[in-house]
Amino acid sequence: MNTAPGVPGRRKDAGGQAASILHASQLSSGLKPTSRKSLWSKAISKPEFSAFLMLVAVFAAFQLYTGFFLSYANTRLLLTILPELGIVVLGVTILMIAGEFDLSVGSVFALVPMTLHALTARYGVDPYLALVLVLGLALLVGYINGAVTLSLGIPSFITTLGMLFVARSMSIVAVGGNPLALADYPFGDVLVVNFGYIRASLIWYVGLAVVLGVWLHASDFGNWIFATGGQAQAAKDLGINTRRVKITAFMLCSLLAGLAGIIQMLRTKAPLPSMGTGLELEVIAGAVIGGTALTGGVGSIIGAIIGAILIRSIDNGLVMSRVNAEWFRTALGVLIVVSVVLNVKAGQFFSRRR
Amino acid sequence: MNTAPGVPGRRKDAGGQAASILHASQLSSGLKPTSRKSLWSKAISKPEFSAFLMLVAVFAAFQLYTGFFLSYANTRLLLTILPELGIVVLGVTILMIAGEFDLSVGSVFALVPMTLHALTARYGVDPYLALVLVLGLALLVGYINGAVTLSLGIPSFITTLGMLFVARSMSIVAVGGNPLALADYPFGDVLVVNFGYIRASLIWYVGLAVVLGVWLHASDFGNWIFATGGQAQAAKDLGINTRRVKITAFMLCSLLAGLAGIIQMLRTKAPLPSMGTGLELEVIAGAVIGGTALTGGVGSIIGAIIGAILIRSIDNGLVMSRVNAEWFRTALGVLIVVSVVLNVKAGQFFSRRR
Amino acid sequence: SEYRFNYVMHSNTGQPFWGAVNRGMQDACKQLNVDCQMLFLDKDGDIAQEKTNLDASIAQHVDGIVTTIINDDVMDESVADAIKQGIPVIAANVDDSKHGAGNARLSFIGQDLEQAGYDLAAEMAKSFPDDDVQVVVNGVDLAQAWAAQRTHGIERFLQDYKKIHKGNVTWEVIEATYDTPTEQSRISAYAQSNPNLTAVIDVANAFPAALAMQDLGYAAGKVKVGGFDLVPPVMDAIKSGYQQVAVDQQPYLQGYLPIVQLFMMKKYNLGPWDVNTGKAMVTKDNIDAIEALSKEGIR
Amino acid sequence: MSVNVLSTAAAAVAARGTPLIAARGISKWYGAVNALKPTDFHVGRNEIVGLVGDNGAGKSTLIKILAGAHKPTEGHIEVDGKPVVLNSTRDAMRLGIETIYQYNAMIPQMSIARNIFIGREPIRFSLGPLRIMDFDRMSREAMKSVETLDLGLRDADTPVSDLSGGQRQAVVIARAMHFKSKVLILDEPTNHLSVKETNKVLDQTARLKEQNISAVFISHNMHHVHAMSDRIVAMARGHKIAEMAKDEVTVEDLHRILGES
Amino acid sequence: MSVNVLSTAAAAVAARGTPLIAARGISKWYGAVNALKPTDFHVGRNEIVGLVGDNGAGKSTLIKILAGAHKPTEGHIEVDGKPVVLNSTRDAMRLGIETIYQYNAMIPQMSIARNIFIGREPIRFSLGPLRIMDFDRMSREAMKSVETLDLGLRDADTPVSDLSGGQRQAVVIARAMHFKSKVLILDEPTNHLSVKETNKVLDQTARLKEQNISAVFISHNMHHVHAMSDRIVAMARGHKIAEMAKDEVTVEDLHRILGES
Numbered sequence A, B: 001m002n003t004a005p006g007v008p009g010r011r012k013d014a015g016g017q018a019a020s021i022l023h024a025s026q027l028s029s030g031l032k033p034t035s036r037k038s039l040w041s042k043a044i045s046k047p048e049f050s051a052f053l054m055l056v057a058v059f060a061a062f063q064l065y066t067g068f069f070l071s072y073a074n075t076r077l078l079l080t081i082l083p084e085l086g087i088v089v090l091g092v093t094i095l096m097i098a099g100e101f102d103l104s105v106g107s108v109f110a111l112v113p114m115t116l117h118a119l120t121a122r123y124g125v126d127p128y129l130a131l132v133l134v135l136g137l138a139l140l141v142g143y144i145n146g147a148v149t150l151s152l153g154i155p156s157f158i159t160t161l162g163m164l165f166v167a168r169s170m171s172i173v174a175v176g177g178n179p180l181a182l183a184d185y186p187f188g189d190v191l192v193v194n195f196g197y198i199r200a201s202l203i204w205y206v207g208l209a210v211v212l213g214v215w216l217h218a219s220d221f222g223n224w225i226f227a228t229g230g231q232a233q234a235a236k237d238l239g240i241n242t243r244r245v246k247i248t249a250f251m252l253c254s255l256l257a258g259l260a261g262i263i264q265m266l267r268t269k270a271p272l273p274s275m276g277t278g279l280e281l282e283v284i285a286g287a288v289i290g291g292t293a294l295t296g297g298v299g300s301i302i303g304a305i306i307g308a309i310l311i312r313s314i315d316n317g318l319v320m321s322r323v324n325a326e327w328f329r330t331a332l333g334v335l336i337v338v339s340v341v342l343n344v345k346a347g348q349f350f351s352r353r354r
Numbered sequence C: 001s002e003y004r005f006n007y008v009m010h011s012n013t014g015q016p017f018w019g020a021v022n023r024g025m026q027d028a029c030k031q032l033n034v035d036c037q038m039l040f041l042d043k044d045g046d047i048a049q050e051k052t053n054l055d056a057s058i059a060q061h062v063d064g065i066v067t068t069i070i071n072d073d074v075m076d077e078s079v080a081d082a083i084k085q086g087i088p089v090i091a092a093n094v095d096d097s098k099h100g101a102g103n104a105r106l107s108f109i110g111q112d113l114e115q116a117g118y119d120l121a122a123e124m125a126k127s128f129p130d131d132d133v134q135v136v137v138n139g140v141d142l143a144q145a146w147a148a149q150r151t152h153g154i155e156r157f158l159q160d161y162k163k164i165h166k167g168n169v170t171w172e173v174i175e176a177t178y179d180t181p182t183e184q185s186r187i188s189a190y191a192q193s194n195p196n197l198t199a200v201i202d203v204a205n206a207f208p209a210a211l212a213m214q215d216l217g218y219a220a221g222k223v224k225v226g227g228f229d230l231v232p233p234v235m236d237a238i239k240s241g242y243q244q245v246a247v248d249q250q251p252y253l254q255g256y257l258p259i260v261q262l263f264m265m266k267k268y269n270l271g272p273w274d275v276n277t278g279k280a281m282v283t284k285d286n287i288d289a290i291e292a293l294s295k296e297g298i299r
Numbered sequence D, E: 001m002s003v004n005v006l007s008t009a010a011a012a013v014a015a016r017g018t019p020l021i022a023a024r025g026i027s028k029w030y031g032a033v034n035a036l037k038p039t040d041f042h043v044g045r046n047e048i049v050g051l052v053g054d055n056g057a058g059k060s061t062l063i064k065i066l067a068g069a070h071k072p073t074e075g076h077i078e079v080d081g082k083p084v085v086l087n088s089t090r091d092a093m094r095l096g097i098e099t100i101y102q103y104n105a106m107i108p109q110m111s112i113a114r115n116i117f118i119g120r121e122p123i124r125f126s127l128g129p130l131r132i133m134d135f136d137r138m139s140r141e142a143m144k145s146v147e148t149l150d151l152g153l154r155d156a157d158t159p160v161s162d163l164s165g166g167q168r169q170a171v172v173i174a175r176a177m178h179f180k181s182k183v184l185i186l187d188e189p190t191n192h193l194s195v196k197e198t199n200k201v202l203d204q205t206a207r208l209k210e211q212n213i214s215a216v217f218i219s220h221n222m223h224h225v226h227a228m229s230d231r232i233v234a235m236a237r238g239h240k241i242a243e244m245a246k247d248e249v250t251v252e253d254l255h256r257i258l259g260e261s
Ligand SMILES: Nc1ncnc2c1ncn2[C@@H]1O[C@H](COP(=O)(O)OP(=O)(O)OP(=O)(O)O)[C@@H](O)[C@H]1O
Pocket: A011, A024, A025, A026, A027, A028, A029, A030, D030, D031, D033, D034, D035, D053, D054, D055, D056, D057, D058, D059, D060, D061, D062, D102, E165, E192, E194
């Protein structure tokens, strides 16, 4: 409810997307005389640009205030913990662009590694086979989310809220009563090995972001994702299988959440079924801060990355700034709102100038 | 994203509300020959009717399975805990009808009673004065939520997510380091006194529901709330001050959350700043189960009541059914989805028959 | 089965600690052939829901109830009510701070949270240097009673310690949560902005703090780390030397013993008795012996 | 016929006396877009004014200012010769200016009766700030208004989303007529409507004058505009480019003026 | 002239040989609503068929079935005389049937180029399932198609939400022409468009025949229908009620037929 921020250059219509079709005629002069904009002015009119500015501002402020924020050790830490959140934000951003929600990512973030852990440590399943099985499980969860939502015509908010409970419960069932030590995963190094400054997980994150970025922004399927989230009926009329697009996005979203959970479990060597509790709100906040519209059809991978970095940095920077524990969440809440506001305002400012 | 369930009798258009205007011409035969429906057929075509059926079905199933569910002791328990959730659902339902979200209700549910507690127990402020002050605080929080959302043009999802953190942090600040015993509240009895089978809070809940029901469904302001959430631009064009309507709804929502928090604190005699953590999702689920549209403009007080009862009963009924702890939330998640699905399907079934 | 017992507690299902308690309860129930149900919460420490679950158990007329009394007032009425109706109620894990005087529960099986915090801090202080000491306490989420009580115990020790210690003693309480990456990030950030940090004392699993030290490239033991409860990553942290102490309160016993006790009370009319399930300090010295048991979910 | 017929029209005004509403030199900027250049416009008593022009010419902008939905950047509005400030559409409605907007004129989820009375609900009784609507009166009066338009609607509780496009426009017109406004502004009221329903809307508009209601009629269909209007104003790129009495022009003239503009 | 001119029209069909597309006895139920009664309909080679009728008469329903967007409840479709089953709009597009829907024809947030190629993106190269779009070609071809329509558009990357209504319709027509479809279906393409832009759309439609493209033209403006069509089909309440060659009727006849229906 309420359209998303960060869509500069277009007037906000009360009725949202549909209205922007309706107001066709009002917009006839919308075509600026300078249609051939320079690359630069094109870049600064994008919502990601203002998110990026936000990022620079936040980094500069924390660094000036703490003196440590951009130190080797701290950036190393941030780069260690970023991928686990960031990978989930990638999936949720794409799903939100396709016009749907997923509240179950936090639970899937636990379910997948817990099942992997149970299969290997308890039942002695071959780690590779187990990995394949649990990634299949992640896809299945996403498929169920999508199929229930679309076939029964209920909001994904509800379907995935249900899945939030179900998947969390399942991850507890998976580990059972007695905590077992983590099995040895031959692929552990590939996912999380520490290279000194960075870990393998960062390479995975960057790699996934690049592949998904290309897929979303440059491939035909990506085009269909934007079309589906932007105006589902039109997309359907143009022959897009919007059901398939949405279900793919649901499945991808669960898959990435599960993968991120595996990475966290392998890195911390801690198979805790409580992993990722409350992650869903953090992730959606990250996506929105990065310029993704709650109403679908608008968003980007760069925005998803910036949003994830912001969420992680604000938290870390506030502790460095020695904010009192009691006031910590006040600062966090204010910063989230401020970053979205700046995002919107910066977007408007730059789009007015073009 | 995705329109709300439970709007029987109207086709679901891909484009949502705006589309239903657009498709005017397609609907010309929508006016059924039997325009003068009987009261009964009118009643069964309402989404609240199917929510009510759901309720009866759930009650019957739990009673048959457990044998205790509808016992004196258990219904007494249900009626004791219902008002605290129910009052919050009332506020959120009205806000959602007006087209906005509030994620901060869970934190306000703690902030208001904690501040009341701190004012009286720590600073010795007169309880009545303190009550007035904290209800004013609740209104202020709602005002800030609304004013920030509307003035800065950012989604209420983000504003109230920020407020979720801020208000929680404030409630911890309020109680400070060492826990103090609850002061004596002369108005405690008025709010929560135990009459044997029911408590005063139930009377408050019913009273509020009646007053708000009349206000929402029969008063001019209620008409404006539906209009604002249904099609904000049209409402504005018709001279409705949609900003005022929305801010009022935000303030009411916070006020009710705060009041419910006070009731819970007085009933449990426990001033805990963690009260109401995670309440926001439960409350929105209750509203949606009761037929409120996530997109605004559709919903009812009866639905809000039924939704709250369902959320509370499912939880309690599962306890009574001795569902294994590990599987408990699986059952909860499935039941939430099933109840919304039945709600939608029942709505469609009955509306097809009219 | 002969009896139905409910175990009403205050945590959500995600905690491995409670997994062990549940396991103890299940084992006892199997051995005694009784029908047991453990009632978890949706949200950790949601006292209103715990009370509701307690009331629902009473409404169900179960034969006995085990509960955790995480607040001195909230549960009083319901517990008294149950006992009046002939349902025995015993406390486990957390007791009323005034013990039997503050609540009608028949007995208590578990650990004194505040005291355990005190003891953990005392154990860690054994390795503190003679000069200035700077401690950070991760209070996890001070809005939750168990966390606040342990924090309080830790702070009480530090106050006492300050009086006898030669060097300066300073400490700060932060809420770093127990979500692994968040806690790691916050502890790490704190350590960097306080390069003279002596110790991190955690009121929950301390392994994220140990991980933070490791990832910062600190030598093992440069910053002392201590916390509660034994789970595999905690044992790894102790073995690696990044965590010095973990307080084990033997959760298996907190699940097993209350059921046995209720059974005895119902079947043979035996009286209730208190059990201290211990405040065993697990360190590098005794970790190996304990690990074997932990693998079976008994410790 | 020349495009420059402003003088003739001015004479017509003089004949009719003080205009009901008049816009004096109003202009409008939306940010950097100058949607309306300083323009005079008026509606006389018992007069239907046609307003035509290209997409984006500023027609909707002009009438939104008259309706109080937007504030002019420059200039002012006069009603019955007296300058007024319209702070909201409510102010305009109070002065008898009723508008049917091009888009989003109704709340689809709400009933006919409620839609007609939004913002002007009849109150049965008040309890302090709680003003209870008079549902009976709303249904009754809604039906009465709607019946005069002969739509085959028999239930004022039908949600508007169940109506056809023509029925919707009729309800909007009924709303305007119910409140006995002095001027009714219709912004492209026949879009998407069939021949039959278009005829009904045109009929109803023509009958407004019987009730002493003036109107502004905006349409891209020159046949309709010519048939309905007493006077026609043409706009292009925010300017008024022509103003002419209906008898002075043919439909073909109109096409030519707009085609060249 | 009588309404019953089906025979004359049938003769016309015979003259033109096998129709490009034909609907044989198709009907459509939406739940309990019988939107379309069993109906025959066809489009010949190099022919523009006008489709008229009341709101809710079933025009959009009929063409949505031809476009593959809905499945008929009964009956079947023939293309070039051969029965086909259209499971999606993609099937229809593949057979050369391109449609401009009455509502929601575009994704407003997306650029002109992307809108033109949605679902039929030119691929530069593929890496397994990852098919990378050829942006250059998309921009180039989009511009080329759009330029032929003379719209003053110079940047194919402009989002559609920045275009005027007429420009949008033109882009949709450009899309249809780009893919060299055999039949173009236009469902009320001139709604909300000004005289000038309407003329452009009518022009473009008229020029379709030069490129050997047939068309179905739906409108409530009988002047436009009459000007554009070779043959006109009238519908009412789900039935085809009349079918006539253009030369057999006048605009007034059409008004009468629809007014009486
Ligand atoms: N709210 C707004 N914000 C910014 N620009 C606007 C707004 N409303 C209209 N415009 C611009 O103002 C100009 C005039 O628009 P207006 O709606 O008045 O045209 P119109 O004559 O009604 O056109 P149509 O016949 O298509 O309805 C257009 O260029 C339009 O893009």
